[in-house]
Amino acid sequence: MKYLDEYRDGEKAREYARQIARLTTRPWSIMEVCGGQTHAIVKFGLDEILPKFITLIHGPGCPVCVTPLEFIDKAIEIASRSDTIFCSFGDMLRVPGSASDLLSVKAGGGDVRMVYSPTDALKIAAQNPGKEVVFFAVGFETTAPATAMAAHQAAERGVKNFSMLVSHVLAPPAMEALLSSPDCRIQGFLAAGHVCAVMGCAEYAPIAAKYRVPIVVTGFEPLDILQGVLMCVRQLEEGRAVVENQYSRVVRPDGNPYAQELIRRVFEVTARRWRGLGQIPASGLRLRSQYEGLDAEKRFGLAGRATAEPAECLSGLVLQGRIKPVECPAFGRTCVPEHPLGAPMVSSEGACAAYYRYRNHALAAGLSNASAPEKVPQLSGQKAPDSGDVAGDELHGIQFVEIPDEYWSGSVKEMRQRADAIMRKQTSALHPELGTIKLGSQKARSKTLGHMKTPHEFQSVQAIPEITSKGRVTTEEDQQHRPDIAAIHKVERNLKIGESKYKAKAIIRETKDGSKTTQHFYLHRIDPAANRKAGSPYCVPSSCDENSGPASHNQSAT
Numbered sequence: 001m002k003y004l005d006e007y008r009d010g011e012k013a014r015e016y017a018r019q020i021a022r023l024t025t026r027p028w029s030i031m032e033v034c035g036g037q038t039h040a041i042v043k044f045g046l047d048e049i050l051p052k053f054i055t056l057i058h059g060p061g062c063p064v065c066v067t068p069l070e071f072i073d074k075a076i077e078i079a080s081r082s083d084t085i086f087c088s089f090g091d092m093l094r095v096p097g098s099a100s101d102l103l104s105v106k107a108g109g110g111d112v113r114m115v116y117s118p119t120d121a122l123k124i125a126a127q128n129p130g131k132e133v134v135f136f137a138v139g140f141e142t143t144a145p146a147t148a149m150a151a152h153q154a155a156e157r158g159v160k161n162f163s164m165l166v167s168h169v170l171a172p173p174a175m176e177a178l179l180s181s182p183d184c185r186i187q188g189f190l191a192a193g194h195v196c197a198v199m200g201c202a203e204y205a206p207i208a209a210k211y212r213v214p215i216v217v218t219g220f221e222p223l224d225i226l227q228g229v230l231m232c233v234r235q236l237e238e239g240r241a242v243v244e245n246q247y248s249r250v251v252r253p254d255g256n257p258y259a260q261e262l263i264r265r266v267f268e269v270t271a272r273r274w275r276g277l278g279q280i281p282a283s284g285l286r287l288r289s290q291y292e293g294l295d296a297e298k299r300f301g302l303a304g305r306a307t308a309e310p311a312e313c314l315s316g317l318v319l320q321g322r323i324k325p326v327e328c329p330a331f332g333r334t335c336v337p338e339h340p341l342g343a344p345m346v347s348s349e350g351a352c353a354a355y356y357r358y359r360n361h362a363l364a365a366g367l368s369n370a371s372a373p374e375k376v377p378q379l380s381g382q383k384a385p386d387s388g389d390v391a392g393d394e395l396h397g398i399q400f401v402e403i404p405d406e407y408w409s410g411s412v413k414e415m416r417q418r419a420d421a422i423m424r425k426q427t428s429a430l431h432p433e434l435g436t437i438k439l440g441s442q443k444a445r446s447k448t449l450g451h452m453k454t455p456h457e458f459q460s461v462q463a464i465p466e467i468t469s470k471g472r473v474t475t476e477e478d479q480q481h482r483p484d485i486a487a488i489h490k491v492e493r494n495l496k497i498g499e500s501k502y503k504a505k506a507i508i509r510e511t512k513d514g515s516k517t518t519q520h521f522y523l524h525r526i527d528p529a530a531n532r533k534a535g536s537p538y539c540v541p542s543s544c545d546e547n548s549g550p551a552s553h554n555q556s557a558t
Contacts, residue, residue, distance in 0.1 A: 007221035035062030035349025052462030200255030276316030315342030405498035
């Protein structure tokens with residue numbers, strides 16, 4: 001493939017999704033490490049065409065986002081000096097510190113300049129010998145060679161008014177720190193292709209072997225990511241845990257030896273504090289002793305400072321992959337791109353910014369006055385919904401939720417086990433009117449699954465979060481007059497699996513303390529005449545009769 005559109009071919013993307021669905025026999029959770037991959041996933045809706053039992057966890061691979069708060073405060077303090085020109089990549093200018101940001105310093109008269117390379121800052125230093133010029137060096141192994149080159153040139157040329165505020169970090173130690181967490185849910189990684197283009201793949205092999213997780217070095221276009229997921233799922237299903245290279249058109253096994261040598265010459269490995277992850281041993285780079293004259297922390301007496309993170313911002317949990325951005329109470333309310341609480345809402349690679357830009361943040365946050373999200377770019381060959389498509393089709397005023405037909409198979413017991421595993425992962429949903437809804441208990445799951453018999457019925461559990469987060473709500477009093485119950489809510493939405501249509505209704509119990517929990521999930525077949533062909537995988541003969549269809553009975557679910 002030579003052209004960008006070929007990496008965004010809609011039909012090829014859907015074929016990859018179908019291959020992943022056919023291959024998968026159980027739920028898997030895969031973390032994409034890089035923020036660029038996260039943006040592509042959200043921008044092109046890749047997580048929405050994958051089977052629901054594949055969970056993509058957004059990782060801490062946004063270099064701007066993981067820069068600790070005290071480094072932002074140090075940058076602001078340096079930039080506020082009248083004798084200083086402070087140079088930074090553009091993403092860092094709007095990252096909030098504890099009281100301000102670099103853009104505010106610039107607006108207040110500070111000489112803050114956006115540059116595209118650290119060597120640009122070195123040129124500014126040569127042009128302004130009467131000023132201290134400081135470059136804010138952030139990023140993973142990808143940007144470290146350019147910083148090392150600028151440091152090497154500054155020392156070689158004897159530029160005395162140039163220094164660096166260094167906050168470079170390393171990807172593999174962070175991955176290992178996540179895997180060491182007692183509540184780790186990660187079963188496989190999509191490693192960042194650009195990091196491996198510099199460092200190669202060898203340093204990931206010990207991690208894959210130690211923690212028994214597959215690691216697939218992956219690119220950043222839709223087909224790259226889907227192929228990476230397919231390769232990762234294949235390893236998981238086969239019980240393998242090795243390093244594979246999907247991004248072979250860019251990444252060589254040994255990386256870029258010249259860039260690696262330059263990094264080793266200028267930097268040494270050190271412990272580094274990560275925003276959201278805390279202190280991680282051997283996870284950062286600092287200038288070697290022969291280059292310490294370029295260390296801005298030492299030059300301006302700022303070493304050793306620490307700053308506490310604001311309690312309202314949950315970006316740390318987002319960076320650990322423990323919550324999605326929309327699960328943060330501040331998302332879209334007190335935290336928006338114009339007034340961010342944390343770096344993930346600012347950076348071009350931040351997960352919060354991606355969700356705000358490309359997903360329906362107004363609905364997710366329950367806001368009526370939020371600006372509309374940017375129109376999501378389509379994969380080439382992908383048709384936009386119109387009045388004849390499922391996305392625009394309505395029955396009794398309720399939109400359809402469409403689940404790609406994944407051809408569930410096996411015995412009823414096997415499908416029940418698979419559905420139960422999916423439901424266990426579905427812990428909550430966020431409805432614009434009702435707020436956070438807990439999606440039931442083990443008892444409710446058991447009761448639900450005990451009623452199900454057909455593949456479509458089991459497959460319907462994948463839509464429970466979608467239905468409970470976007471369905472139409474009606475509220476009534478508790479008819480049993482229980483003292484702990486404040487109200488009973490019914491959330492309705494229609495469901496389409498393949499060509500079969502269902503009406504779904506979730507019954508939600510609200511207690512006096514304001515908590516809401518689903519108690520029942522009802523599923524009614526709308527088109528009983530569909531999929532009646534002999535041998536159809538969607539029709540169990542004992543429950544497919546001419547009057548009811550396979551799902552006409554009520555079912556309880558979380």
